[in-house]
Amino acid sequence: MTQHRGGRAAASPSLDQRVESALHGIVPRESRPLAGLIVLLLIAGACIYLLPDFAPLTSIVVPLVLANLVLGPRQLPWFVVMSLLMLAVLVPQQPEVTPRTAVTVVILFALGFIILLSSFRRSRLGVAGLQGESMLVDLRDRILRQGGIPELPEGWYVGSELRSAGGTPFAGDFVVAARQGDRLDVVVVDVSGKGEGAGTRALLLSGAFGGLLGALPPEEFLGSANDFLMRQDWDEGFATAVHLSLDLLTGDYAIRSAGHPPAALRAAGSGKWSALTAEGPVLGLIDDVTYEPATGTMRSGDALLLYTDGMVETPHRDIMLGVDKMLGQAERVLRGDFEGGAARIIERIGSRNDDRALLLVHRR
Template identity: 30%
Template sequence: MRTGEPLPAVGEVLTALATGLWHWDTATELVTVDAEAARLLGLPARATTLTEAQARARLHPVDWNEIIGVVGLAVAESTLAEVRIRVMDEQGRVIRLVRSRSKPSYDRAHQSFRLIGTLQEVTEPTPGTPAGRSAVTGDWRRSREAFLLDAGRALAEARSTAEVLRVAAGLSMPGFSPDGLALFALEGDRLNLIGHHREQPGGPGDDEPLTHLALETDYPATEVVRTGRAVYLSTPEQYKARYPVTWPIAEPFGRQSWAFLPLTVAGRTLGAWMAGFAYPVAFTPDERAVLTTVARMLAQALSRAGAAETERALTDGLQRSMLPTLGPRIPGMDVAARYVPTGGGLQVGGDWYDMIPLPGGSRAGSGAGRIALVIGDVQGHDVRAAGLMGQLRIALRAYASEGHRPDAVLSRASRFLHGMTYGTPDGDDGSDLRFATCLYIEADPAGGTLDIARAGHPDPAIRMADGTVLSRATAGGLPLGIDPDADYPTTRIILEPGETMLLCTDGLIETGGHDLETGWQRIRTILEEHKGDLEELADALVQGVHGPSSHHTTGPLADRREDDIAVLLLSRPGPDGPTSPYPAVRRTVLSVAQAEPERVGVARQQLRELLHDWPSADQVDSAVLLVSEMLTNVLVHTDADALLIAEVRGEPGRRRMRIEVTDTSDDLPHKRSPGELASSGRGLVLVELLADSWGVEPRGEGKSIWFELYAPETGEAPDAPVSPDSP
């Protein structure tokens, strides 16, 4: 074309450049294409009008969905919509790759889009060349989709603002990755920098110019918050020209391109996100689409994290305001407690502990007054569970302060909780019935007497002065709130000098995927091996649950159980300090009622635990057999209950066990000579055969049958049997 000649028509130019024109109106759902655009779409080369369905049939389904997203983004940012599209034939095969560029507009009256654009074929680059590596192909799409999927998963798991910042700092976008990130939060009428990630420059004062920025400040992030529209700066010259006032803040970082995007949730702008690049970035529509998607995910993650942090602060304050302080030291006893909210959600639940001064003095005479120790767990991990826990704790304090015995305190508390749940609109039909497990102990520090009532709660455990740990079986009833007329029998035990009692909720036992058996073994190991004071032991128990090894489980992840933890420790110091290497006596006491024959098995188990380090396994088996015989004889031949007292005395090399079974029947047992087919009458025969010494002693009311076994290291029996009342 010579100089001065008229310019050719637009259509001639586009035809010469193999570029087609198209027009799409979503209100009419019609797409109009010229001859070249029709050819590129695999149609006859003539101008035609297609329905949306006909046009969509010529395009790859994934690319059609991408067009919708790019168009919406271009309208929001008032930019061109550019996208690469795979054209398909009737058999669903890709016949060419085309690039579409259009200027969309939005008709608010009809809530529709109108687009006028061009269509041009794109030649696939040769794999391995720079063009091939930078081209937007199907591989790039797959990389982008994988990146967005991973980023979304990581941000969805972030539970705090700090975690969101860590995830954002680790984002590696496909094809272009920022070397600097910053997050700004809108607080009132100011914008505040809440976190950043950068490599250079550094310095404690660098953040100061970006804290508490007024929204009128000439800065990209404030403009983004004011307008709700992203700002893209491809070169330092663009930044300096648009924001000369704040350019000196950005200049020292030496970056070449910046993207500032709004953080918007439900139409409300929460702040802004800055991504800075050490190399020039053109911010193509594909790149802008990725940045916009990440900004939306960041906004959602920050919104969730902020709400979660607020809830945690409120519920943690609620929970801890309901938990008591243990108060001053109790003469004759030491107490330590811990509470750890390990469950999910609101981090609030129904676990609690309490220590209550009781009216009156010591039952053993002068000295420290009696106290009540309470630990329990209301069903559920929500605010309602925490509220019920607070009310139940107050009720228990009231009943205890009135001077009721442990069984009466729990009976009244059960009636109270039953009325609380059934007395509400949600609980009239029992659909929202809540129950609570509880362990209530009335402790007399002067004599170490503990009267225990239990409502569906785990039994306490005793660590004896030499480190032996026993699970102390106690009588119990239903959890509180299930039956308003439930009974709660009382078990009395003596906490000997140097012994420590552990009370805990089931969270300590089962957290980390453990069941009751494996969880108890874990706790038992901690109790046996710990050598520190009571406070250190409380910390060791909690840390043992939360440590890496505590979360080992062979079952599926879905079966792992996490729960709140409450721990209460009660210790009676020995004469030589908290523990003595070998105490004068190691003792366990257990009652077996006529209506509880299953406790004979509990007695056998407790005896084995008591004799865990006895040198002769045969003697342990003999002792277990004789205890079973003696307890069964009481249940079968009398109408009385049985009381078992098992003791181990002496140091290694001169140890002796004494087993005594007492009942209130005055009928003395007699040794008999049963025939071969007799089903009974061998109890005393076995005692005489297996025991080193034994006897039957009448008491003021009832009798006592006892036997002793001597460890094989002694080589000889002691001079005389030792009375259970001897020191």
Template identity: 40%
Template sequence: MLVATDVSVLARKAPASLTRRLGGTVPAAGPRRDRVVFVVLALIALAFVLLIMGWPTRVPVVTLAPLVLLSGLYLPHRHLVGLYILIGIGVAATIPRLSGTAMAETLMVSAMFALMAMMVIVASSRVRVGSTGFHGENLFVELRDRIARSARLPGLPDGWTAESAVRSANGEGFSGDFMVAELTHNGRHLEVALVDVSGKGKEAGTRSLLLSGALGALLGSLTPGAFLCEANRYLVRQGWEEGFATAVHVDINLDTGDFTVGNAGHPAPVRFSYGTGTWEILEGGRGPVLGIMQGVSFARTEGTLGMGDALMIYSDGIIESRGHDLTEGTDRMLGAASEAMIRRGDSVADAVVSQARSGEADDRAVFVIVRG
């Protein structure tokens, strides 16, 4: 038994956030903390302004730059603007006492005001998520980690090998493609759903998180035939402007090798026959994409995996690219998969993802399960 999961879209982007590296020493956010930090930083700013006015040749205006940066990271927007107004008044008051050429003084002061303007813009972007400091970074880290956990494959019984790989467009930390998998029926069945939500990278990150949680909860809670119907109802209820998604759902009986596949606007799964050494495209069981309309149904394709047979599902980034025919992309994918199957020691998922027709321009995901 072998289970391999490549979530390199996230794993390669897995450095801990700064708050984590600091070991939780950053104080907890709150109104009281904000007021205390504001007062402390205002007093420090006043002290620096007095030093600059008293010793302009030894304490230049740029000494305030670290304070401007620190306050921009940890103060909420309202307090930040107030502090910068105070600093601006102080900087303006020091101008007559500055030494050096008029050009140098102008550049130095202008740079300080430009830095404050930039930090105000950065702080404004954090207002949308209600975070200060590095908490916004933590939100993205948690989002990324949860999607990664949902892509991990469960342990399978002897006689089965499964692997998956998910890669994001242009190496970003988030992917519009995700996968959820679960052992059901007391471990006798494996259910896998591979989903491609609209958008790429961070644009699709939030939708991927919501859908991965919802669809992961549906696995095993419904009959295979009802899974895509309920997933469609959930997506329609969200009312997202770009809330559509394609998906393929596989239910495999690990005792007999029987499987069923449901398809919601997704590229057709393929089945490898060990006896003939060829791949068969499973065109049946195709339905509309998820999230467009209520009341649609999804037919399912049935089949059986014998010893040495394999079943593979994948996202459109594997076979699609601008200026190329889908048939060419499919042939390219099946050729890479066949070579890896023949060599037996190679990862089929890695081989398929690495030769993807779209290259780094699109999100790519693949799941392969082999019997025997």
């Protein structure tokens, strides 16, 4: 007879739940990868011992490589030692120990030593190889999401593009955007260094700048960002940035720069680009600085470009010549069509050996 409590039948556990409970009682969840690899190692050892003509000594490589992928830094060294001890026991059992066998054993011990070294380096992070990679991917996705442009009212188009040196997803340049009511704030940042070397600093700064951008008035953002970098005490602890604060109702804008290449404005009436002068010291070098804005109003048809020095800077050439070249390219690429313009410009110009970021704002 079914018993009821509170008007509901007491549900019996499913088969999957019973199996899961039984397994947990035998092997804790966190130890199951290690247990499975030990079983695999024992199977490989048994095959090498019983079928030496069909199972080579190199069969031990399979559990070693899998262990390097899934085991944490506390379990991996012990598994490697166990594998090498099994190898030492199995070698004398071989029908014939030839020079080829000796070379195989040396290679396997060298592989185990390399995995041990990687395990000791990984112990600083405290997670297994695949977990560490997934954490980096998650952080990379977060920085890219922060660079996403929020939904804008009709009549505005904003596009951004990033390219890293070497083509990797990690770069020292990034874009952060935030919308508060009718105000859009966007900052384009160039962290010292390039590629993966600057990527870790960019990950930290993007999170911090994203919080500051949405919480502070526009006139306080760069000053607070500078204070944040000053507290980090990095060897390469500086960055350049350009900050745009745009009123989406009136088109009024204020641009503040921290050692960054000048923003550029295209006036729809004349069709010409002009540099907007807004100067200020680089972030992270000088305490208690202020950043004066360049102000104006975007009218229908006007466009703004914000970019990093990878777009315009090359050795042995003045940066303003690079700016002129980029604006000339922008004039040809954007003629009559601003949609996707940031991607078209960044593909045609800029140094492939440096990180590049570009932001395009257009009032339709």
